[in-house]
Amino acid sequence: MGLDDRKLAVLRAIVEDYVATQEPVGSKALVERHQLGVSPATVRNDMAVLEEEGYIRQPHTSAGRVPTDRGYRLFVDRLSRVKPLSPAERRAIERFLVGAVDLDDVVHRTVRLLAQLTRQVAVVQYPSLQRSQVRHLELVPISTTRLMLVMIADTGRVEQRLVELPGPIPVDDVTDLRRLVNEKLVGTRLSETPPLVQALVEESSPQLRPAMTTLSSVLLETLVERHEERIALAGTANLTRGGLLDFQGSLRPILEALEEQVVLLKLIGEAEPSTTRVLIGDENEFDNLRAASVVSTGYGPGSTMVGGLGVLGPTRMDYPGTIATVRAVARYVGELLAQN
């Protein structure tokens, strides 16, 4: 499987041309558009080898070549340099994100920006509660047997939950409950919370016990077990670019996948900080997304990571450009979060 430099150059040229034109590329067109310094016949021989190795394929006998998923993989890993962003793009990012008033706003602006810049479907995960610290817990009486629990996290997330108490409790008890949970939990990471919540129940006075038990189970259930991740999505209309050629003619499976929070989380929520993950076609674990590629990365203030973001598009996408944009946006969002 000796792929010498020229064969790699041919593969690179094929990927670039195909991404640009969306048409199978032939040997003659290739030598015309790229300075390969050899004749079409030679390129044809190289192509035959590349095809044998599974990097490219022919849609039909008398057509040009098209990269396979494996070809894109090789291209991404070894043949492409991440494109530096243009000053215009940098400015666009700053302009778009400046002036966000709260977390919701930041996330919405980010996801729209990402969709616009990459011209693909963008996905942004809200800062994960798992990775957030409790900044404040508030209990608001709704009736004598109902409380609204509001949790504010250091990442700016605010979660609320209705608590149905086993019986009516006086307002003073609510004050006590509030003081207790705040004393114990403020400043802790939610992933480390369970034992603390448990202790809270055990240490509370007999009077408060029933209410505290209910409260703690809501806390655990909401914030830890049913880890309440949120996700924003934008740019689904971009799926229709490139006619019906991409995604083998049917958007259905893609749209279905995009409606599943679980799927989206898996796609973008598992990246590591400062690493960019690229999943190409087949590499994707969901059947519905076999015709798509995903570029994702983590973001967070400084070098920590609190959530993921990324884009989804056809396997035939501009990987270097997309990777650069995703990284840049993630970095800017991180800086923005660090300021709060």
Next chain:
Amino acid sequence: MGLDDRKLAVLRAIVEDYVATQEPVGSKALVERHQLGVSPATVRNDMAVLEEEGYIRQPHTSAGRVPTDRGYRLFVDRLSRVKPLSPAERRAIERFLVGAVDLDDVVHRTVRLLAQLTRQVAVVQYPSLQRSQVRHLELVPISTTRLMLVMIADTGRVEQRLVELPGPIPVDDVTDLRRLVNEKLVGTRLSETPPLVQALVEESSPQLRPAMTTLSSVLLETLVERHEERIALAGTANLTRGGLLDFQGSLRPILEALEEQVVLLKLIGEAEPSTTRVLIGDENEFDNLRAASVVSTGYGPGSTMVGGLGVLGPTRMDYPGTIATVRAVARYVGELLAQN
């Protein structure tokens, strides 16, 4: 323009058949499938009249007839009875909505349910802040110059906003602020809030004034001017049903419209309570949605209305069934909200 009963029956039959088969319907097939009691030739004469009046049209000369937007309109207004829901559907609605833990949960379940039952794109507006009463306002110090404002409404909505104070203020002042805003605003409708907020600033002590001024402007801006409506969407994958025939082959404009909150709000947020609004094709004010129809209604506890919900689909949709489902779901959601 005398449309006698038989002509109306013919139109109804055409709409029903076309919706079911998605193919232009001819005179012969019509008399076979419906008991019209006349011959195909007679039906053809009626069709000619209906076409002249603009209720149906021929895609091409040697094809059957297809309803026009105007035809659907007549059908909806005069020719269809709202289908009663099947017991199975009723049970599905109840099963789906029981066990929702909070407002977010209710809205998400509702929108999914609606998408599933109608097999179309579903849209649900969160209870509008305009129509909500303030139940509680909470101020949480984030730093000496920053507060988190959390508003809990009687409809279950919880909104938060970061407040950047003009200068540092002591914790005791925050307590005072909290007491003041709650005293003044709890129990009021947000639409009547502006003068009250104004009074709040004027009545506050010199010490609190700067902070109160900032706070009040955030309150006004967030909750009233930039009326913070939220919307949930589901079932976009349903747009791909019926091949590429619906929506004249391109989902693009539809997907684009669905990304615009403003558009969605206009679509479903303007209905009146207990009225079901049907917008067919052309009647829609957005060019992007000329190929689509929208069925929407309001919902709320009891006979009041706090928000809208509806579905969007091809003009060729089962109007009686869709209208029935939308109404039923809105009623159930209203009951659910009334319980809280």
Next chain:
DNA sequence: TCTGGCACTCGACTGTAGCGAGTGCCAGTC
């Protein structure tokens, strides 16, 4: 007013032919 009959229209489908982009192979050259 309705009906049966009939001529007509026109899209859908089928089969054929020519074109051309692109290939694989081979003999010849550096």
Next chain:
DNA sequence: GACTGGCACTCGCTACAGTCGAGTGCCAGA
């Protein structure tokens, strides 16, 4: 041994002609 030019071949695409049939409009008659 690597590269090149030439050539035969493949096969999808387009255009064109022909057939079929669903569906229509119209008309004479009941």
